[in-house]
Amino acid sequence: xxxxxxxxxxxxxxxxxxxWEGLPLLTCRLDLPxxxxxxxxPERIRRYYRHVEDCICRWLEREHHRLCTQAxxxxxxxxxxxxxxxxxxxxGKETAPGRLTVCWTLRWADRSRTFTDCWETxxxxxxxxxxxxxxxx
Numbered sequence: 779x780x781x782x783x784x785x786x787x788x789x790x791x792x793x794x795x796x797x798w799e800g801l802p803l804l805t806c807r808l809d810l811p812x813x814x815x816x817x818x819x820p821e822r823i824r825r826y827y828r829h830v831e832d833c834i835c836r837w838l839e840r841e842h843h844r845l846c847t848q849a850x851x852x853x854x855x856x857x858x859x860x861x862x863x864x865x866x867x868x869x870g871k872e873t874a875p876g877r878l879t880v881c882w883t884l885r886w887a888d889r890s891r892t893f894t895d896c897w898e899t900x901x902x903x904x905x906x907x908x909x910x911x912x913x914x915x
Contacts, residue, residue: 791867794835796842803845804862806838811870811880815899822902823878827868834866834884862887876900 791809795802808831813823841862849859868882878897883890896905 792831794838796838796845798842798846798849801849801859802861803849803859804838804842804864806834806864806866808834808866810866810868810882813870813878813899817900819898819900819902823897823899826902827880838864872899877905 791807794806794808796804796806810827810831813820813827841864845860845862851857852859863886865885866882867885868880870878870880873879873896876899878899880895880897881892882895883892897903898905
């Protein structure tokens with residue numbers, strides 16, 4: 779098992795590739811927004827989205843293990859090896875003075891889920907957070 783990715787501090791988006799026997803079983807494109815600005819508020823928002831990325835990466839590790847098991851079973855029974863692609867895209871924009879709204883979507887196979895987060899930029903406090911369900915499950 780190998781995981782390849784571009785450097786953490788590289789420009790967005792991040793591409794992650796999870797291999798099995800040299801085949802890229804699972805690839806992920808992570809493109810969550812980077813908050814500009816100095817101070818406590820923007821840093822708290824950046825820290826939140828770094829945490830979101832870490833959670834997504836842990837989920838990808840579990841999915842990679844599942845796909846490795848399926849790949850071995852497929853190889854043993856001469857069936858096609860499963861390969862998956864995950865995409866996480868987000869954009870942030872100032873919707874009012876001192877308010878940042880971030881919309882990001884997780885797409886996986888034929889499923890997707892969209893999240894909308896609203897932040898007070900000076901303090902980094904969430905103003906509103908909701909999840910809009912797409913075709914999931």
